[in-house]
Amino acid sequence: MAGQVGPGSRSGLRSAAPLLLPAYLWLTVAIFLPLSAMVFFSFMTDLPLSGKPWSFTLGNYATFFSQGLYATLLLASLRLGLEVTLWCVVIGYPAAYVLAKVLKGRSREAIFLLVILPFWSNGLVRIFSWAMVLREGGILDSVLNAVLPFRISIDLMYSYPAVIIGLVHSYVPYMVLTCFLTIQAIDDSLIEAGRSLGASRLQILKRVIIPLSMPGLIAGSALIFVPVVGSFMEPRILGGRTGTFYGTVIEDQFVAVFNWPLGAALSFILLAVVLIILAAVSPVLRRAA
Amino acid sequence: MALTRVLEWLGRIYIWLLLAFLYLPIVIMALMSFNVSPFYQLPFEWTTRWYVALMGNDQLITATWNSIRIAVITTLISTVLGTAASLALYRYEFRGKKFLQALLFPPIAIPWLITGTAMLIFFFAIGIGRGLHAILLGHVALALPYVIVVVSARLQTFAPELEEAARSLGANQWQVTRRVTLPWIMPGVIAGGLFAFAVSFDQFVVSYFLSTPGQTTLPVEIYAAIRKGFTPEINAVSTVIIVVSMALMLLTARYFKFGGEK
Numbered sequence: 001m002a003g004q005v006g007p008g009s010r011s012g013l014r015s016a017a018p019l020l021l022p023a024y025l026w027l028t029v030a031i032f033l034p035l036s037a038m039v040f041f042s043f044m045t046d047l048p049l050s051g052k053p054w055s056f057t058l059g060n061y062a063t064f065f066s067q068g069l070y071a072t073l074l075l076a077s078l079r080l081g082l083e084v085t086l087w088c089v090v091i092g093y094p095a096a097y098v099l100a101k102v103l104k105g106r107s108r109e110a111i112f113l114l115v116i117l118p119f120w121s122n123g124l125v126r127i128f129s130w131a132m133v134l135r136e137g138g139i140l141d142s143v144l145n146a147v148l149p150f151r152i153s154i155d156l157m158y159s160y161p162a163v164i165i166g167l168v169h170s171y172v173p174y175m176v177l178t179c180f181l182t183i184q185a186i187d188d189s190l191i192e193a194g195r196s197l198g199a200s201r202l203q204i205l206k207r208v209i210i211p212l213s214m215p216g217l218i219a220g221s222a223l224i225f226v227p228v229v230g231s232f233m234e235p236r237i238l239g240g241r242t243g244t245f246y247g248t249v250i251e252d253q254f255v256a257v258f259n260w261p262l263g264a265a266l267s268f269i270l271l272a273v274v275l276i277i278l279a280a281v282s283p284v285l286r287r288a289a
Numbered sequence: 290m291a292l293t294r295v296l297e298w299l300g301r302i303y304i305w306l307l308l309a310f311l312y313l314p315i316v317i318m319a320l321m322s323f324n325v326s327p328f329y330q331l332p333f334e335w336t337t338r339w340y341v342a343l344m345g346n347d348q349l350i351t352a353t354w355n356s357i358r359i360a361v362i363t364t365l366i367s368t369v370l371g372t373a374a375s376l377a378l379y380r381y382e383f384r385g386k387k388f389l390q391a392l393l394f395p396p397i398a399i400p401w402l403i404t405g406t407a408m409l410i411f412f413f414a415i416g417i418g419r420g421l422h423a424i425l426l427g428h429v430a431l432a433l434p435y436v437i438v439v440v441s442a443r444l445q446t447f448a449p450e451l452e453e454a455a456r457s458l459g460a461n462q463w464q465v466t467r468r469v470t471l472p473w474i475m476p477g478v479i480a481g482g483l484f485a486f487a488v489s490f491d492q493f494v495v496s497y498f499l500s501t502p503g504q505t506t507l508p509v510e511i512y513a514a515i516r517k518g519f520t521p522e523i524n525a526v527s528t529v530i531i532v533v534s535m536a537l538m539l540l541t542a543r544y545f546k547f548g549g550e551k
Contacts, residue, residue, distance in 0.1 A: 019377035030430030034411035098300035129318035230400025
């Protein structure tokens with residue numbers, strides 16, 4: 001035991017409390033109480049601060065269920081999350097495999113860092129950078145027209161594909177990271193054993209590598225899917241008028257329409273969806289950790 | 290095995306393509322900040338005029354200072370509180386410890402849109418309101434779980450016998466912590482602090498909901514500018530941000546290996 005006290009003893013908590021309290025008090029005031037308050041406000045007709053009379057209501061939730069628009073947008077956001085996650089698997093998994101099993105030593109370390117690096121740089125700025133590439137007369141347009149013998153006009157800006165490209169660019173490093181960690185942990189002797197028993201490359205991939213790296217794939221998918229469903233800045237910048245999703249509607253309630261109770265209800269519905277997804281994958285995540 | 294070599298080369302080429310996908314837009318954005326044309330027209334003509342314009346943009350300069358100040362204070366507070374909490378979680382056994390550790394994940398996993406709007410509602414309701422103080426309050430909460438996770442990971446490599454030894458030599462709890470434990474976990478503490486700085490400095494969503502017109506941070510100001518229309522000045526300030534945050538992350542990588550290997 002690290003401390004002077006045994007496990008489960010109450011004096012353990014007494015010694016730990018002064019060190020724990022400041023951090024957890026802060027988390028309570030700034031995260032847990034706000035989340036609870038959001039649930040509370042979502043059942044109100046109006047904010048109690050505005051001076052107007054208010055009462056409890058189920059109206060905000062009724063709005064969600066009676067007006068097809070919100071449910072449609074939530075579905076659109078879920079679909080966006082699914083598509084972005086799939087692209088991240090398709091693009092990120094092979095890269096993670098190459099990093100874990102093909103590259104060695106210093107070059108692996110350097111390339112791994114290069115893949116992870118953009119992830120920690122400013123997300124907003126990286127989304128903006130795609131506007132430079134995708135707009136008409138942008139780099140993609142100019143380069144293709146310089147190379148190709150015929151004239152084409154590439155104007156992907158303000159379209160659904162633009163939103164997908166921007167989001168995949170933002171989140172693919174997550175997939176590479178989580179898959180790299182699990183693929184790297186696969187013992188090479190398992191792969192050798194499969195090979196000596198006459199398995200083809202494809203069989204080894206299907207029977208050994210993919211099953212053993214499943215926790216990484218699932219962890220990466222959850223870590224990507226959840227924030228993408230709640231994204232609003234990316235569809236706004238790259239999607240333009242086509243970029244209306246569930247997240248942008250929530251943003252509107254708070255910064256444009258000022259219907260906070262409805263915004264709170266919409267946020268809470270999103271939170272419920274997110275928590276269900278996280279609960280579903282948490283056994284896998286725990287086993288991976 | 291000729292086929293194996295071919296496949297390995299294809300794999301290497303693939304990685305470079307991925308890196309191109311990740312970096313080309315950023316490089317192009319940076320190049321455009323040095324291009325004369327305000328409409329991003331080619332051919333490329335070198336200029337630093339957009340950076341000069343940046344210097345004269347008081348609104349952006351103020352927002353930049355706000356961002357730096359908030360990030361520095363966030364780093365200090367969350368590193369101290371987070372390290373203390375990590376030590377407690379490492380040293381002591383008590384009922385509910387698993388629960389406290391589990392509580393660290395919702396702030397990381399819940400989309401910032403939800404956290405941000407919830408903070409806005411709550412801070413408004415209890416009179417904290419919006420502004421830089423509210424942003425700081427939020428940023429520290431967002432950074433804390435990262436600091437605790439990173440410092441705890443470093444503590445896993447610490448041998449508790451060292452504390453025992455110091456204690457048996459007559460050191461009190463504070464001396465043990467300051468002379469034995471802290472020096473050992475310092476790389477983790479520094480990495481945690483750098484994470485906290487990055488979380489705060491790059492934070493857009495939560496700051497966006499908590500800011501008021503005069504009291505904003507740089508990403509919020511950039512978002513407002515982007516929605517008005519693209520200008521090379523945005524490229525210039527974006528380039529500065531990207532360079533700063535990437536340099537910061539390289540620094541973090543020196544203290545904290547991401548691969549999980551020691």
